[in-house]
Amino acid sequence: MSKLKVGLAQIAPVWLDREKTLAKVCDYVAQAADQSCELVVFGETVLPGYPFWLGSTHGSKFDCDIQKDIHAHYLRSAVNIERGDLQPICELAKSRNAAVMVGCYELGTDRGGHTGYCSLVYIDQAGEVRNAHRKLMPTYEERLAWGVGDGNGLKTFPLGPFQIGGLNCWENWMPLPRAALHGLGENLHVAVWPGAKRNTIDITRFAAIESRSYVLSVSGLLRKSDVPADFPHRDLVLDSFESEIVSDGGSCIAAPNGDWVIEPFCDQEKLLTATLDHNEVLRERQNFDISGHYSRPDVLKLSINRDRQRSIDESQ
Numbered sequence: 001m002s003k004l005k006v007g008l009a010q011i012a013p014v015w016l017d018r019e020k021t022l023a024k025v026c027d028y029v030a031q032a033a034d035q036s037c038e039l040v041v042f043g044e045t046v047l048p049g050y051p052f053w054l055g056s057t058h059g060s061k062f063d064c065d066i067q068k069d070i071h072a073h074y075l076r077s078a079v080n081i082e083r084g085d086l087q088p089i090c091e092l093a094k095s096r097n098a099a100v101m102v103g104c105y106e107l108g109t110d111r112g113g114h115t116g117y118c119s120l121v122y123i124d125q126a127g128e129v130r131n132a133h134r135k136l137m138p139t140y141e142e143r144l145a146w147g148v149g150d151g152n153g154l155k156t157f158p159l160g161p162f163q164i165g166g167l168n169c170w171e172n173w174m175p176l177p178r179a180a181l182h183g184l185g186e187n188l189h190v191a192v193w194p195g196a197k198r199n200t201i202d203i204t205r206f207a208a209i210e211s212r213s214y215v216l217s218v219s220g221l222l223r224k225s226d227v228p229a230d231f232p233h234r235d236l237v238l239d240s241f242e243s244e245i246v247s248d249g250g251s252c253i254a255a256p257n258g259d260w261v262i263e264p265f266c267d268q269e270k271l272l273t274a275t276l277d278h279n280e281v282l283r284e285r286q287n288f289d290i291s292g293h294y295s296r297p298d299v300l301k302l303s304i305n306r307d308r309q310r311s312i313d314e315s316q
Contacts, residue, residue, distance in 0.1 A: 002279050004160040004188070007032030007040040008272040010195075010251040010265060012221040013049040017228055018077045018085065021048045025102060026088050031271050033096035038125070038160055043192050043220030043251075044103040044169050045118050048077040050194035052222055052247065054141040056240035057233075067144075069232040074145060078107040078116045081129060086121065094127025099159055101166055103192045103220075106132060108147060110310045115147040120166050120192055122157060131155055135168040136177060152308040156184040161278035162214075166190035172203050178211070179302050182291045187213040187256075187281045195219035197250030197264045204264075208254035212284035214261070214276050215254045221269060222246040256284040 009028040014020035025047055032040040044050060051074065053059065059067055079085045086104075093100050099122070106119035118135035133153025138146040154177065156165040165181040165188075172178070172191040181189065189207060193199050200217040208215040224244050227234060245267055253261035253274055261274050288294055 002161050003275050003277050004039065004162055005035075005037050005273060005275045006216060006253075007035065007037035008216060008218045008251045008253070008262070009040055009042050010219055010221060010249045010272065011042065011046060011269050012223060012226040013046050015049040015222065015227050015231060016074060016077045018048040018079065021046070022085070022088060026092050028271060029089065029092050029098060029100055030096065032273070033092075033098045035271070035273055037098055037273055039099045039101070039164070041100075041190055041192070041216055041218040042102040043218050044120075044194045045105045046220040047079055047102055047104045049105070050220060050222070050247070051142065051145040052194070053237050053240070054144050057237060059141055059144050066233050066236065070237075071145065073232045074105065075107070075114065075116060077105070079104040079119075080107045080109060081121070081132060082109055086123065086129060090123055090127040090129065093123045093125060097125050099123060099125045101190050101192070103168065104132075105146075106134070108134075110308060111147065112311050116145070117149055118142065118146045118168050119149075120153070120168050120190070122164075122166070124157065124159075130157055133166065133168070136171055136174070139170045150307065150309040151305045154180045154184075154304055154306065156181055156186045159188070162188035162276070164188045164190065166192065169193050169199070172207060176302060178207065179291075180304050182211055183302060186211070187278070188276065189213050189215045191215060191217045193217060193219040193250070195221050195247035195249045197248055197266050200250040200252050201264050204252050205254045205258045205260070208256055209258040211290055212256045212288055213281060214256060217250070217252050217264075219249045219251045220247060221249050256281050
């Protein structure tokens with residue numbers, strides 16, 4: 001039992017429409033389960049969508065009615081885990097025995113309920129939400145839409161023969177979050193992205209070689225045709241995009257030796273599948289185990305603060 005079949009669901013959301021995008025995610029989970037996938041992964045904040053408008057519509061303009069309108073629409077479409085918004089995925093995961101990792105714009109009800117976070121949510125094969133890792137530091141203009149996360153979700157979980165963990169987008173470039181997951185035994189790493197081959201083509205292989213683990217990079221897509229008719233200031237947003245394909249994907253898989261299992265795939269929606277062999281991890285750890293025989297905890301050691309950052313402490 002050394003193998004695990006995985007599915008990389010490179011899809012475009014129905015942009016900022018939570019219910020329609022949720023239905024699309026469920027459809028791809030079912031497709032993956034039909035092909036015997038035991039893990040299905042989706043891109044960064046694909047549910048309900050990544051805030052691409054910020055970089056093309058003067059998102060940093062203060063007290064701008066246009067930006068307020070779109071931000072309010074984004075908040076209304078956010079995923080509230082406590083409300084049960086992910087229940088359809090949970091039920092499907094349980095019935096089809098397929099774990100799911102999905103990037104969500106998550107409403108932080110523990111921080112007052114009016115700020116959303118870039119969260120990577122892990123749902124296990126029993127249909128339980130096991131983790132919601134909030135992006136530690138939103139990148140550049142993302143800070144106009146997302147709150148700053150915390151270390152609560154820096155965890156790994158057993159899945160078949162593997163120990164799985166994941167990070168959001170440019171967190172995968174950050175040495176310490178990677179090191180935290182290495183030290184927790186991760187050997188199947190999931191990196192989720194809004195969608196750009198320029199990101200996935202280098203870091204995917206680098207992270208695999210560094211950790212001697214499988215690395216799955218899973219991206220979303222966005223095309224002008226994915227922007228619904230009721231999107232606030234739709235014409236302005238569409239005119240601000242320079243090409244029909246706003247985000248080109250680039251989903252891929254690297255093996256523990258850095259070789260491509262699946263090379264970056266671009267421009268189309270597709271369910272990419274592969275069967276991973278845990279024995280390849282063991283073979284590559286023979287010459288380099290980053291947190292094992294090649295570590296020096298007497299010299300260098302990492303600490304993690306796993307507290308969920310809350311606005312109010314009611315323990316007193």
